[in-house]
Amino acid sequence: MKTTTFKVWQGNSDGGELKTYEVEVDQGYVVLDAIHRIQAEQANDLAVRWNCKAGKCGSCSAEVNGSPKLMCMTRIDELPADKPITVEPMRTFPVVKDLVTDVSWNYEVKASIKRFSPKTADHEDGSWDMDQYDVERPQEFRKCIECFLCQDVCHVLRDHQLHDRFAGPRHYVYVANMEMNPIDTGDRVAELREELGIGYCNITKCCTKVCPEGITITDNAIIPLKERVVDQSYDPLARLIKLVKGSGD
Amino acid sequence: MTQHQVLEYDVVVIGAGGAGLRAAIEAAAKGASVGLICKSLLGKAHTVMAEGGVAAALANVDDRDSWKVHFADTMRGGHYLNAWRMAELHAQEAPERVRELEGWGAIMDRTPDGLINQRNFGGHAYPRLAHVGDRTGLEMIRTLQDHGIHEGIDVHMEVTVSKLLMDGGRCAGALAYDRERGRFKAFKAKAVVMATGGIGRAFLVTSNSWEYTGDGHALAYHVGAELVDMEFVQFHPTGMVWPPSVRGILVTEGVRGEGGILKNSEGRRFMFEDIPPLYKESTADTPEEGWRYVVGDREARRPPELLTRDHVARKIVKEVQEGRGSPHGGAFLDIAWIKEHIKDSEDHIKKKLPSMYHQFKELAGIDITKEPMEVGPTTHYAMGGIRVDPDSQMSTTVPGLFAAGECAAGLHGANRLGGNSLSDLLVFGKRAGEYAAEFAAGNTPVHLQDEQIDLAVQEALSPLERDPGADVGPYRLQYELQHLMQDKAGIAREEGGLTEALNELQELKTRAQAMGAGGSREYNPGWHTTLDLQSLLTVAEAVVMASQARKESRGAHSRLDYLDKDPEWGTVNLVLKKGHDGEMELRREVIPEIPEELQKIIEEQG
Ligand SMILES: Cc1cc2nc3c(=O)[nH]c(=O)nc-3n(C[C@H](O)[C@H](O)[C@H](O)COP(=O)(O)OP(=O)(O)OC[C@H]3O[C@@H](n4cnc5c(N)ncnc54)[C@H](O)[C@@H]3O)c2cc1C
Ligand code: SF4
Ligand code: SF4
Ligand code: FES
Numbered sequence: 001m002k003t004t005t006f007k008v009w010q011g012n013s014d015g016g017e018l019k020t021y022e023v024e025v026d027q028g029y030v031v032l033d034a035i036h037r038i039q040a041e042q043a044n045d046l047a048v049r050w051n052c053k054a055g056k057c058g059s060c061s062a063e064v065n066g067s068p069k070l071m072c073m074t075r076i077d078e079l080p081a082d083k084p085i086t087v088e089p090m091r092t093f094p095v096v097k098d099l100v101t102d103v104s105w106n107y108e109v110k111a112s113i114k115r116f117s118p119k120t121a122d123h124e125d126g127s128w129d130m131d132q133y134d135v136e137r138p139q140e141f142r143k144c145i146e147c148f149l150c151q152d153v154c155h156v157l158r159d160h161q162l163h164d165r166f167a168g169p170r171h172y173v174y175v176a177n178m179e180m181n182p183i184d185t186g187d188r189v190a191e192l193r194e195e196l197g198i199g200y201c202n203i204t205k206c207c208t209k210v211c212p213e214g215i216t217i218t219d220n221a222i223i224p225l226k227e228r229v230v231d232q233s234y235d236p237l238a239r240l241i242k243l244v245k246g247s248g249d
Numbered sequence: 250m251t252q253h254q255v256l257e258y259d260v261v262v263i264g265a266g267g268a269g270l271r272a273a274i275e276a277a278a279k280g281a282s283v284g285l286i287c288k289s290l291l292g293k294a295h296t297v298m299a300e301g302g303v304a305a306a307l308a309n310v311d312d313r314d315s316w317k318v319h320f321a322d323t324m325r326g327g328h329y330l331n332a333w334r335m336a337e338l339h340a341q342e343a344p345e346r347v348r349e350l351e352g353w354g355a356i357m358d359r360t361p362d363g364l365i366n367q368r369n370f371g372g373h374a375y376p377r378l379a380h381v382g383d384r385t386g387l388e389m390i391r392t393l394q395d396h397g398i399h400e401g402i403d404v405h406m407e408v409t410v411s412k413l414l415m416d417g418g419r420c421a422g423a424l425a426y427d428r429e430r431g432r433f434k435a436f437k438a439k440a441v442v443m444a445t446g447g448i449g450r451a452f453l454v455t456s457n458s459w460e461y462t463g464d465g466h467a468l469a470y471h472v473g474a475e476l477v478d479m480e481f482v483q484f485h486p487t488g489m490v491w492p493p494s495v496r497g498i499l500v501t502e503g504v505r506g507e508g509g510i511l512k513n514s515e516g517r518r519f520m521f522e523d524i525p526p527l528y529k530e531s532t533a534d535t536p537e538e539g540w541r542y543v544v545g546d547r548e549a550r551r552p553p554e555l556l557t558r559d560h561v562a563r564k565i566v567k568e569v570q571e572g573r574g575s576p577h578g579g580a581f582l583d584i585a586w587i588k589e590h591i592k593d594s595e596d597h598i599k600k601k602l603p604s605m606y607h608q609f610k611e612l613a614g615i616d617i618t619k620e621p622m623e624v625g626p627t628t629h630y631a632m633g634g635i636r637v638d639p640d641s642q643m644s645t646t647v648p649g650l651f652a653a654g655e656c657a658a659g660l661h662g663a664n665r666l667g668g669n670s671l672s673d674l675l676v677f678g679k680r681a682g683e684y685a686a687e688f689a690a691g692n693t694p695v696h697l698q699d700e701q702i703d704l705a706v707q708e709a710l711s712p713l714e715r716d717p718g719a720d721v722g723p724y725r726l727q728y729e730l731q732h733l734m735q736d737k738a739g740i741a742r743e744e745g746g747l748t749e750a751l752n753e754l755q756e757l758k759t760r761a762q763a764m765g766a767g768g769s770r771e772y773n774p775g776w777h778t779t780l781d782l783q784s785l786l787t788v789a790e791a792v793v794m795a796s797q798a799r800k801e802s803r804g805a806h807s808r809l810d811y812l813d814k815d816p817e818w819g820t821v822n823l824v825l826k827k828g829h830d831g832e833m834e835l836r837r838e839v840i841p842e843i844p845e846e847l848q849k850i851i852e853e854q855g
């Protein structure tokens with residue numbers, strides 16, 4: 001067991017500061033273990049979200065040494081040992097307290113997006129035939145654990161604060177999952193262009209780099225959606241074909 | 250009078266895992282106004298962690314499957330202590346509940362014909378678990394969440410219920426506080442559905458999250474609901490054992506379903522030894538036959554790694570105790586060996602078990618496509634819970650209070666089969682929502698009493714008014730409780746230890762009631778833990794009392810001093826209820842006789 005120095009941001013919407021803690025670190029410790037130890041031994045009221053401690057729920061997002069990470073999947077022995085480890089809340093969302101931020105905006109955006117609407121079932125028992133090959137892509141998007149790290153890192157939200165007109169990479173992944181579901185009949189292209197503001201994305205790929213689920217957000221979700229938007233906006237023929245096809249099968 | 254906001258609904262659902270979400274969706278569909286309350290953010294409940302799959306006799310992979318076989322498997326797995334009516338409804342309704350998820354946006358893995366694929370799991374006669382790789386729970390909760398947000402349900406996230414409110418003998422709502430600011434909310438409701446999940450945090454080594462403090466069990470118990478089967482706590486055979494920081498994290502049974510085998514330090518496949526008589530006929534004789542089963546040979550029988558969880562967990566403990574364990578006190582679970590049979594085994598494993606691959610790679614530095622994992626038992630699931638009517642899911646003693654999912658009891662008896670929880674959530678979540686809405690429509694409005702609310706608020710605030718420095722603090726106290734339960738009420742129990750546990754629990758209770766929490770009402774986990782401790786202590790007492798009373802070993806309950814099953818106990822459930830003097834009372838209740846046609850199904854299925 002060795003001692004490591006942590007600097008943890010503590011405060012609330014009125015402001016806060018980095019507080020220094022010396023923590024005994026066990027073998028295999030992840031950052032969340034250290035935070036729990038601080039909570040148990042030195043600061044009982046330190047606020048942090050977590051649930052699964054196995055990278056499955058997307059609750060424990062924070063900025064570790066300045067990069068967006070899941071605290072439960074960030075091993076301490078993989079961070080530079082010669083300087084203190086800083087842990088701060090996600091910067092793109094308002095702070096509630098300490099490491100906990102107000103992510104409710106994400107839930108509001110999602111609820112505003114046109115819902116999934118399936119075509120009539122293929123079989124009497126209410127089931128559909130889908131080929132594994134055809135569902136690989138939407139299944140990639142459905143791996144999303146809603147950690148919002150991609151939202152945190154995207155400059156449109158982080159630096160430009162365009163929360164009122166840009167839905168963010170998480171929600172393009174969400175839309176792509178429905179658009180590419182073989183049994184969905186919804187059309188969300190106009191919405192993508194208008195309310196969801198996909199045009200603000202300039203394909204920097206920062207979101208893809210931080211996604212803990214390894215979802216290829218930019219190449220597989222955003223770019224194909226942008227192509228659909230372009231097709232529909234500037235190519236009336238493509239739009240017509242899509243309409244006919246969409247209702248035909 | 251205290252300050253609190255009053256919110257009124259026909260139906261309030263407490264808990265937004267699979268069971269709560271499914272209940273809320275159904276209640277809303279039946280026209281009820283619905284409030285849904287959860288301790289965490291929406292979509293983060295325990296259900297998100299489920300890996301292996303959801304059991305339903307769709308018969309897509311093996312057409313010999315049917316609800317009857319699923320029913321018989323569930324009863325056998327539960328050592329016949331199950332509420333047979335629940336097992337019947339569950340097996341009959343699960344297929345439809347799973348199929349409807351795809352109409353709400355779920356996409357399960359497919360068979361070559363484009364149907365929902367199904368995999369093998371312990372105790373299920375045929376490949377029965379619909380799944381998406383090893384992230385089935387995520388698929389399920391996200392589907393229900395994304396559907397539910399368009400159904401007119403009011404969601405109250407990061408709000409914790411601390412008391413149920415009563416109007417005479419009838420449940421009338423709940424008092425809760427928000428985590429963000431510690432503001433109180435009184436929910437007034439004609440019907441309440443409890444869907445709070447399990448109790449795993451009462452033990453030291455567990456696959457469960459901080460939320461699993463048995464709140465629903467305790468809240469219901471304190472207003473007069475009966476608890477049943479509390480001695481049956483499932484220890485999943487395969488949790489991670491190394492490094493220490495990940496101890497307890499689950500390794501899905503899907504690893505064994507895909508062909509993973511268990512070995513001891515001598516390299517022996519010890520599961521081939523001591524096969525229980527109930528399963529002798531249906532278990533493979535040789536590794537070769539076992540592998541044929543894994544790849545779908547209909548003539549082959551199951552490999553012994555796929556025996557029920559109680560048995561596999563005990564076998565691992567035995568190997569460790571007899572000195573044949575792995576370096577960190579577990580057994581070896583090997584999936585890499587399938588390279589002997591499959592050409593692209595590395596890709597195959599990554600495709601079928603992506604999150605296991607990731608979890609071991611990131612957290613333990615182990616590549617499961619090349620090396621074996623070290624695994625050992627971890628506290629996983631509570632078979633016991635709120636006793637309900639099998640059809641409506643209403644509490645047997647508190648009108649207006651319903652329960653579904655892990656916090657309710659009956660379906661699983663003495664041991665739950667893998668995959669039968671996710672299907673439980675769907676089938677009985679729907680039923681609870683439906684009957685709660687019906688109850689709300691058919692009954693008069695309720696009245697909330699200010700004195701009750703004031704008292705509950707004061708109780709919740711009291712830790713903040715006490716000296717936080719007087720004892721070891723809430724986390725350490727919880728740790729002491731976990732230690733106690735792990736040592737004395739864990740996977741192997743005996744009279745002396747259980748008696749000690751009961752006494753020590755009384756002492757912990759006294760200390761918990763005097764526990765102070767420092768800090769303010771604003772997002773203060775120390776304060777929240779102090780309150781959660783009260784629930785944990787109630788469920789711990791229930792587990793210990795029932796374990797002490799059941800003087801036999803059956804399913805998940807193992808007594809070192811009563812090693813065998815006792816037929817006399819084979820027809821009895823243990824029921825716990827709060828007595829008039831506030832003490833926990835226990836009684837035996839004989840299970841109602843099973844109808845002839847169901848008995849026939851059990852016999853036919855061997
Ligand atoms: C790692 C893991 C893997 C698993 N894999 C499988 C599998 O493959 N197949 C299978 O069938 N089962 C599996 N299980 C079991 C299964 O996941 C759970 O039993 C099931 O998800 C429980 O669902 P639930 O709806 O009852 O509760 P949960 O999903 O746990 O939801 C409980 C809800 O109640 C809320 N809550 C609790 N207390 C309060 C309170 N006081 N106030 C307000 N809200 C409260 C929580 O916030 C949460 O929203 C697994 C379990 C684990 C831990
Ligand atoms: S690729 Fe687009 S969405 Fe992703 S971070 Fe860059 S600008 Fe944001
Ligand atoms: S897309 Fe990836 S980074 Fe974004 S919320 Fe989902 S899991 Fe997190
Ligand atoms: S705690 Fe669930 S992702 Fe970290």
